[in-house]
Amino acid sequence: MNSYTTDIYVDNNNIEFGLRSDTGELAYINLMNLDFFDTQPYLPEVNDPNDTAISLSTEIASDYVDNIGDYTQISDEPVTRYKERDGKTYQITYYVVTFEKKINGYFSSDFIAVKVTSKGTLASIMIGDIGAFDNTTLSFDTATMNQSISDKIESVYKKSKLEVKESNVDDQKIVLTPNGDICMYSSIVIDGVDDSNIETRTGVRILTFL
Numbered sequence: 001m002n003s004y005t006t007d008i009y010v011d012n013n014n015i016e017f018g019l020r021s022d023t024g025e026l027a028y029i030n031l032m033n034l035d036f037f038d039t040q041p042y043l044p045e046v047n048d049p050n051d052t053a054i055s056l057s058t059e060i061a062s063d064y065v066d067n068i069g070d071y072t073q074i075s076d077e078p079v080t081r082y083k084e085r086d087g088k089t090y091q092i093t094y095y096v097v098t099f100e101k102k103i104n105g106y107f108s109s110d111f112i113a114v115k116v117t118s119k120g121t122l123a124s125i126m127i128g129d130i131g132a133f134d135n136t137t138l139s140f141d142t143a144t145m146n147q148s149i150s151d152k153i154e155s156v157y158k159k160s161k162l163e164v165k166e167s168n169v170d171d172q173k174i175v176l177t178p179n180g181d182i183c184m185y186s187s188i189v190i191d192g193v194d195d196s197n198i199e200t201r202t203g204v205r206i207l208t209f210l
Helices: 034-042 049-061 142-158
Strands: 006-010 016-020 026-030 071-075 079-085 088-103 106-117 122-127 163-176 182-193 199-209
Touching (some): 006 026, 034 088, 049 088, 049 106, 049 122, 071 106, 142 163
Antiparallel strands (some): 026 122, 079 088, 088 106, 106 122, 163 182
């Protein structure tokens, strides 16, 4: 959902990183190469890895945004992986902490996501449209927008063999197109019945120009 294309590269150490094609700035880096997986799981765990992950992620994210306090902190459910060596089982837990800016009460593509480990190590960074909406005054009518989305769903599925029984918004974010247009990205879950009278769940993603 970024407004730019990311060019992905791999260096001599098999570190994967991405640069914005428009500015050349860092948009993504993945430090989890072969050496990472051969060493990190066997390191000692830090004390209170969850708090450490939040602290480290906040420190790193603050290097890329002007005021981290303007962003909402979102922590994913930690994921633990296990590795065995010499008959002993080791574990490493990954924590993803995202800092996402809200615009008019909606989350947006202005975000930075930091993944760190229970060993206190940075694993990856993903950067969105930082600062893209800072000088923007946005005003739109929610009811009009939702009606537009409903009309589009009805129009799309009229051409299909699926009769829509119910539609629900799964996710909405304010995003920016490559042309600089501000849109509402909506992910919609559709429950319906096909022409064989079989209940079907599908989905559609809609960009609404604001």
